[in-house]
Amino acid sequence: MLLAARLASSFALIFTLSLIASGAPANSRTVVHESRNHVPRGWNAIRRADPGLILPFRIGLAQPNIENIEAYLLDVSHPSSPNYGKHWAPGRIAETFRPSRESIDTVRAWLAEAGGLDAARVNLSAGGGWLQADLTVEEAERLLETEYHVYQFEGDEERTHVACHEKYHLPEDVAKHVEIVTPTLHFDVKPKSKPVQLEKRDAPSSGSAAAHAVGQPGFGASFPKTSGTIQPVVDPALAYCDEQIVPDCLRVLYSFDYTPVAPERNSIAIVEYTPEAYVATDLDMFFANYSPAQIGERPVLNSIDGGFVQTNQTGFDYNGESNLDLQYAMTLVGRTQPVQLYQAGDDVEGASFNNLLDALDGSYCYFEGGDNPEYDSIYPDPYGGYEGPESCGTVTPAYVMSTSYSYNEADLTPAYEERQCAEYAKLGLMGVTVLYSSGDYGVAGNDGVCLYPNGTQADGAPDFNPSFPGTCPYITSVGATQVNPNSTVYEPESACEQVIYSGGGFSNVFPMPSYQKTAVEYYLTNYPPPYAPTLYNSSGTSRGFPDIAANGANYVVAIDGEFWLVYGTSCSSPVSAAIFSGINDARLAVGKGPIGFINPTIYTPAFMAAFNDITTGSNQGCDTEGFYAQPGWDPVTGVGTPNFSKLVELWLDLP
Template identity: 70%
Template sequence: MTLSTRLVALLALALCVVAVPAPAGHVVHEARDRIPRGWAPVRRAEPDMVLPFRVGLVQPNLQNIEDYIMDVSHPESPNYGKHWSPAKVASTFRPTKESVDTVRDWLVEGGIAPERVKLGTGGSWMKVNVTIEEAERLLGTEYYVYQYGEDDNYTHVACHEKYHLPEHVSKHVEIVSPTLHFDTIPRGPAGQWQKVGSRDDSNSSSSARTIGQPGFGTSFPKTKGTIQSIIDQLENCDEQIVPNCLRALYDFEYYPLVPDKNSLAIVEYTPQAYVASDLDMFFSNFSPSQVGQRPVLYSIDGGYIQTDYGGFDYNGESNLDLQYAMSLVGSRQPVQLYQAGDLYEGASFGNLLDALDASYCTFDGGDDPEFDAVYPDPYGGYEGAEDCGTVTPAYIMSTSYGYTEADLTPAYEQRQCAEYAKLGLMGITVLFSSGDDGVAGNSGVCLDADGEEDYDGTVFAPGFPVDCPYVTAVGATQVNPNSTVLEPESACEQVIYSGGGFSNVFPMPSYQASAVEEYLTNYPPGYPAGTYNTSGSRAYPDIAANGANYIVAVQGEFYLVYGTSCASPVSAAIFSAINDARIAIGKSPIGFINPTIYTPEFRAAFNDITTGSNPGCGTEGFYAQPGWDPVTGVGTPNFVKLLALWLVLP
């Protein structure tokens, strides 16, 4: 940051000390004790700047959501596999009329004309465009313009430290935005909030800063570079992983019986994109019958296979995910590709969830512009309406992207986690890679004693959404050097380390309590108090699969690739085959698998990983041990054993 920028930032910080007093009868609704790394306040936001103000209403019955999902997901439940319809999910969690009326009355009494206030089609959000002056009055806070690094093109508007609501209103509101949340990637001039009547026609792709944009916080696979020759032999899987290695490791051979009734999806975010010629290059070596085969594209908010940018940073993730998912399930089983966002606005996890569940959307199928892309794209690109409930979720979905938990606020994370629970209620299995930096966050960031992100910190930094109790977090293993696929794997310790640990936001779900307690009792990590959350929180990963030395075709060359990004799509292919077998005999898909895989019978069907660790934050992290551990979860899948167990369930 330049000297002048630092001086402005310091001045802004000094101004922050004189906070707007909370109006009488108001309570703190949400607070933030730190600013995500890279951001700094540089000036007060102009009073006439217009904000797309959103109020997320309390969803009833969320306090019962664990009971609901255990009822349809635990193998001992009489309702196992009796998944809910989307209509039942929507009606169960739709905000009450009392919440709608209370929030609307508060806004009107605060000086907002009634005709300006709109209720979202899903009933979960209220929308009104307000000025900074109006927002500060309503919330008893101050808004600042925050800058990312030294470039004043990358700015973001948020309020300082906390905001307030009337006490009687607060109990009807989950979250208000834009307020504290930094689930956003720096936008260029096209992405800055505009004053009333102003317009910025810039449509430079340099303003596309999304989940898929390299270098902005989310995890991506790593590489050692290109290789000159392929060794497709089982005795060489310690040097190069190819599909046959994975089939041997996990006893995975399967011929799909009802591929037209089954479904598997890989999630990608533009500008990440696969290269068709790379798929064929890979298939010609490892699955010749699939040369010419492509994933079935589901475009979300203008998502498309961009070709403006190429190379490993833009093609490595998508090529990896699709080459392995498609080759493992074979040519009979179509693989869906959920490609989210155009090249300008991009997309967020929230945009994806909107497309999968209409009840998650906001006004007219819109979204939250603070941290989600807005369509029609006002800066060039996709001109259609935002997708809202336009995609029927596949039975298995794999995502190899993720945040550091501390980047976001608990309120936002909790709201999104509840949506993953709803997908589980509908019979959807959601897999997320657990991260590649061991007990540290993305790019190796840790936390200091105050919970702030610090590369020199010694406090472990969990990830999100892998710490959500309603997704299945997938860690990484490796074939040890000079070993074969017939010998036990260990936790991945080549180039990357399997992400794992304990959430600072989510409590421990009941399904994993026994396994985690067993680990902490028998193999206490021995770190000083405060190194990680020991208060009984969600632990991850849940399972693992190989994540080292993958052969991936990228732009006409073969690369050696590493990451939990490898492990998630491989696991998805295996679970998809189990779904096919169940559906073929008239049974339901496996749905949310965590309550099942933590039972003693199913834990015994995984290959237990007992060696290796996941270093980070100046420590050796946690160690893989017999049973569940926060490095490799319950272990890697044994397809034959798991298939037999799942086929006998209702």
Template identity: 60%
Template sequence: MPFLTQSFVFLTFSLLVTAIVSPRVVHEKRDATPSGWTPVRRAAADVVLPLRIGLTQPNLETLDDYLLEISHPESPNYGKHWSAAKVAEMFRPPPAAVKTVLEWLEDEGLDASRVKLSKGGSWIHANMTVEEAEMLLGTEYHVYQHGESGVEHIACEEKYHLPEHVAEHVDLVMPTLHFDVHMGRKRSIDTSIGQPGAGIVNPKLMGEVESALLNTTSCDEQITPDCLRALYGYDYTPVATDKNSIGIVEYTPVAYLPADMDMFFGNYSPTQVGQRPVVVSIDGGYEQTSFEGFSINGEANLDLQYAMALVGSTQNVTLYQVGDLVEGASFNNFLDALDASYCTYDGGDNTTFDGVYPDSEYDSKDCGTVSLTNIISTSYGYTEALLGPAYIQRQCYEYGKLGLMGVTFLYSSGDNGVAGNGECLDADGAESYSGTRFNPGFPGTCPYVTSVGATQVQPGKTVNDPEVACDTNIYSGGGFSNVFAIPDWQVDAVHGYLNNYSVAYAADVYNSSGISRGYPDIALNGLNYSVISNGLIQLVAGTSASAPTAAAILSGVNDARLAAGKSPIGFINPTIYSSNFSSGFNDITSGNNPGCGTDGFSAQPGWDPVTGLGTLNFPKLLDLWLALP
């Protein structure tokens, strides 16, 4: 029987019985309305919401142990990565948990025909009206309006409730509180992360140059593939290209232009003229040319030109093109395609952030259908505050699960220093241009990804001189998470920094607890990259340059290991933070990452929240990784 056709008296009685059997508890709450948003009216009772319940996954409390077993260099099981089937089985919600939540919905009068369990078994989906959802969750839905853009969004007021016996089986319910869309930058097509100006990572255009640099004498003015090879000792010819793989992720409408690729290769890698990435379409992604310009083509051109030139003509590069022009896409849409145990497009995507398919052009079937590459680089990001703890925690665990399968995930750390997307946090934890608290980026703060910051060659210096933290046009994103705890493999590094170097900020300015995840993990040059975009030689800056460069260099390590009959490096963080690997990095000891009215943090000897462990020293890292089983 439909939920609202029962009498009010019977429904009230049902809720009272439920309350007696299992009292309702606050499941999630929001302390303040996000910056720029104002409640303007109660949501209409008959508006239909795509309610999605994310079930708690078992064994996540031991995920770190599983990862250390295959990723720590001293483990006897180093490199013995898991199969997708083993991962799915380990983290699938048990039937008893699914039964509990389904019975709760049935007890509340929701007909079974309206309820759907996702293919991965971890999401329950049911369309219901606002009135039904308010009764179910003990909350009120309001329409919030953004003052600058006029955009409206339906969200809960402050908090929502679940029965105590149900709450233990649920991570989060959406849509409820997770609507903190940053609308400060108007977007021309839609609201996906692929939009110009979206997120914390955007290649910064520094100007045009008349001619390409064809030597390494002026790398302080113009970075080229040869400059990067010289900086990091990357002199390597792949020999196991049939076994190795590297992936670059782009989000529609961002797309590369073939003519730009050929012009770039003509300058820096002539044997690659005509070469293209191997495109893997996710949720209708394709190499769109309906929209052009640096804001549309700059990122993809940068990522692919450098990744492809550095790995060379014999190694294919996979382009994961995610989302169509109607819906766009998000990290969750991408992760859906990689792991069937996670799939949320049919039961768990957040309509605020995630493209929801089918749309007018595409009906997604990409549920665990896409092959994993050994390394995946992504030059996009958000902030922790924007997405909310429950949303990012669930997504972060997915990176850990994929790490079990042997994938190295690299994410740019951000381009605004400690200020996240350019905004800081106010006293209530909301993003604000007048805020004074540091605003950590995500996914860089997720312990299961490797976060990549930015360095630069100092003006007037050469590739033989020490680099410094990038302080021209962009600042390396870094700091300490407000959500994720410090992983065991990072404790010594973080405590070493906090104990040995003065951080002259009050405890309410940043998470100074010493028990939170620090980022970035590593850094690479991120200034003055020579990129061909829309037929012009453009100088570009950003951690969005650092991440694909790191991926290409680490891909060389994978190639050598695979050629020696060994596994790819997989989740690298426990390894690179181990004492034996300290010699594999060029320590960066100068520079800051300003923001929020401060100088940010300072680069110091050892790990720091500006440049991480330092830049890659390829010859030393190659020897160190080849020495592992």
């Protein structure tokens, strides 16, 4: 036993020395790797972190070929490409972007030399993308030339988080091998010291703040809004679509009269985050009015990290989003097409977008990487919730996925957002259409907050505050329209200006993707926004959003035994998902593949002409009128609302 221990110790020493010999020099110049000049709204530093506190230290290694990911995606997604529709297998994606041995060895050598970590303390993740080690705050501060502080959310003693102060450094020779280090500047991990006690709440008033407990950090995900309960008009429903939107209104608006013919080959998923949950009796209440043949039908549950359809908390805040998404998605695709429900997170820790991505792509599983309950939402849940293993590559991605939640871009750091955005590109390479709602506060962020020039978010700040992932160039961002008062479904819609305003604008993080360059430049040249260039990213080279739009006002939704009028891009995204799912069905029925990442296609002239162009309305916010809907693409309604009958013909003509 003693001999074995000595041999192991000698091997570790030899391995460490060899890494030092091949790695970064001890005196390599350090550079700032990430920085910020503000923390997310609601968080405040209260003290230095205890030097002996253990951190779940994770280093995201640079992914080779990541600089080519847009080119790879365009190759399989642009209609003029000879490889259109030839989507990649997951194995090819993992191999293409797996970090190199040089990156692994260089970072290991730095940890050994500068941090004194022997080889046994540092582990490589299963996917090869992350190096992991539990470090004390003192060790992490020495490695990164930074300070760690304890942050508290709005004076709540139970909601604390440990993060770096302002910036962290890496040796110059190491930095090129590293994309991101956590925990450092990032607040996407839900802070915990004990389980959050959720309280039962009644319906919010119109425009009120959303529930905090959605498996996200303390700053917020967007939620639908309501103007209260109503008595629905069942017949003739089409005569009242300016006051009450029901499935038949949408079928006429978007020429969506389609019965699936290949449902067994097709797939569509709605993403929800516990504690948001649908109510089965509400589904049947809705179906009874608008699709009687579907009474008793339920979505196919895919549980992610203990996600379940909870019944402990009820009310608009807890059931509004999921009921809305599923009632409309299920009704529009019809009873023969199963709808998958990706329910993420238990009701103690919840989940984040990264938890979802972990389940969809096993190689992504160590993005959060943490197993320390003081900082990470981890599984098995140490607080008595889900006791199973972390969901890692457990869900086969559906061909179309809709998510009606979003952050503000300013909530997270650019490096964090860029790495997550690359994962959406990988889903696109696999043939998945990823839809996200664009937000409900116009050019402002969630809850109507805007930006100061230094990036701080606050009520009354002047600068526009774009959303994320809506600004990621590898998802399709969906804005909102409305049937104008006293108008019919046979007349043009406008940008939504009832209760909510369609989120839209220009990213402060992501450059303009090539597929939208012509359309966005046309807008900026012919309809220049009438604002000082300091109010928004007016460079003319940044990602514009949304990409498309669909109705987002006056939806009739059954919630806890009553019908409510609901508003939001939360409505627009699942409706769009149902329409694109129908296009997939038509292609699959004739032996073709799914449409996958649609943005390069929808920005071509032929496809833009197949959308209903929205030319009236604006998306006010930040004490301005926001941007204005104009002919062609605009940062309010994108290229317009879908016309299924035109789009399906165009997509059927593609390989």
